[in-house]
Amino acid sequence: VPAAxxxxxxxxxxxxRFGRPKQFHVLAGRPVVEWAVTAARSxxxxxxxxxxxxxxxxxxxxxxxxxxxxTRSSSVRLxxxxxxxxxxxxxxxxxxxxxxSEALFRAVVAPLLDDPTVTGVVCALPVADTLKRVARGAAxxxxxxDRSELVAVQTPQAFRLEALRAAHATGADxxxxxxxxxxxxGTVRVVPGERGNVKLTTPDDLVLLxxxxxxxx
Amino acid sequence: VPAAxxxxxxxxxxxxRFGRPKQFHVLAGRPVVEWAVTAARSxxxxxxxxxxxxxxxxxxxxxxxxxxxxTRSSSVRLxxxxxxxxxxxxxxxxxxxxxxSEALFRAVVAPLLDDPTVTGVVCALPVADTLKRVARGAAxxxxxxDRSELVAVQTPQAFRLEALRAAHATGADxxxxxxxxxxxxGTVRVVPGERGNVKLTTPDDLVLLxxxxxxxx
Numbered sequence: 001v002p003a004a005x006x007x008x009x010x011x012x013x014x015x016x017r018f019g020r021p022k023q024f025h026v027l028a029g030r031p032v033v034e035w036a037v038t039a040a041r042s043x044x045x046x047x048x049x050x051x052x053x054x055x056x057x058x059x060x061x062x063x064x065x066x067x068x069x070x071t072r073s074s075s076v077r078l079x080x081x082x083x084x085x086x087x088x089x090x091x092x093x094x095x096x097x098x099x100x101s102e103a104l105f106r107a108v109v110a111p112l113l114d115d116p117t118v119t120g121v122v123c124a125l126p127v128a129d130t131l132k133r134v135a136r137g138a139a140x141x142x143x144x145x146d147r148s149e150l151v152a153v154q155t156p157q158a159f160r161l162e163a164l165r166a167a168h169a170t171g172a173d174x175x176x177x178x179x180x181x182x183x184x185x186g187t188v189r190v191v192p193g194e195r196g197n198v199k200l201t202t203p204d205d206l207v208l209l210x211x212x213x214x215x216x217x
Numbered sequence: 218v219p220a221a222x223x224x225x226x227x228x229x230x231x232x233x234r235f236g237r238p239k240q241f242h243v244l245a246g247r248p249v250v251e252w253a254v255t256a257a258r259s260x261x262x263x264x265x266x267x268x269x270x271x272x273x274x275x276x277x278x279x280x281x282x283x284x285x286x287x288t289r290s291s292s293v294r295l296x297x298x299x300x301x302x303x304x305x306x307x308x309x310x311x312x313x314x315x316x317x318s319e320a321l322f323r324a325v326v327a328p329l330l331d332d333p334t335v336t337g338v339v340c341a342l343p344v345a346d347t348l349k350r351v352a353r354g355a356a357x358x359x360x361x362x363d364r365s366e367l368v369a370v371q372t373p374q375a376f377r378l379e380a381l382r383a384a385h386a387t388g389a390d391x392x393x394x395x396x397x398x399x400x401x402x403g404t405v406r407v408v409p410g411e412r413g414n415v416k417l418t419t420p421d422d423l424v425l426l427x428x429x430x431x432x433x434x
Contacts, residue, residue, distance in 0.1 A: 124351075127348070128416050128418050129341075129369035129371060130369070130392060130396070131369055131370065132339070132341065132368055132395070132405075132407070134366060134407055135366065140404055140405060140407065141395065141405040144396040144399060148353070149350050149359075150348050150349070150351075151351055152344070152346035153349050154346060178349070179361040182361060187357055188358040189356055189357055190349070190351055190356055190358060195422060195425050196424075196425060199345050204412055207413075208412050208429070211428045212425070
């Protein structure tokens, strides 16, 4: 019997950097959150969608909709609570990345199916740009950072359900689920991410995403 | 009299990560290097183009073409040698970023015109992705990096010509000119970069750039 995979798509943000909840913006004819749910479904038996509120009957194609919490971690925790215990693997994905491909979802799940010593899998790209440290609130460079061993992590990220629940049970807050699993001693693999898997953060990103969305030209 | 601005566009790479010299790929009807020279010209009286070899008569719109060296730093040094001494400000730009806008070129030059205490200006974006350290050659995460004070630097970068020449006179090698200026004690300002100012590194990036190039849809 193949391992049961579920997905948690997190769209809990209130859009403070965006002006309005970015996850509901319509991108090439579909709400951003629906793009994310559709891609997650390609590898998952079921999809839990975490929304800022449950918004009446609108599920965007998810099987279960739950209301999120005040932080990303709390929203993921609430989503994990709705995943059936029979699931073995859970894929966590930010709704703000609508263009993650189905192939990318398969790529993060595969190492967990193949290797029992793997606790989690993230997708990431090499850091192509020079990184500099700028003091908070300042406008000048403090130092240039060695980027040779750094990667920029995206979602989707896949985990053994039990391990991710245990990591979140500590109540710790993190912008990234894998960081919690690493803190618990888990082994997190890295597979290649996608350049087109852009995170919708500011209105400018929408222009980029509109150009990248399939079927737009 | 306004300060004289020149530009050095560096296209010295041999394309080892790309398979062939990426700077000559035709993007939306024009070679990548020509996009870069055209944008640089918008703020500069003259443009020095550094090529792997001088390629006969092809200048891609630059005023001066010089042959590059074995490293990026050596190529920039050779380009700086061809900038007239009368220039006060030099803008350095990687040809592998064909879609940097004219507005971005103006933005990196402006602080040097306005504030005599500024030695250099880079453009950069906040680091939107979680960063993780992966040991060289390994496939698992070592640690998650605090990104709160980090920015991802792009080109164009602008400098006082004298300061950049002095920084390069040390013969030090760096992937980034501002790092040399910082090492020499210069004050480097940071202005906002552009999400569309993508660096052409791998063939996949070309797909992204083709979609982003103006006039393509």
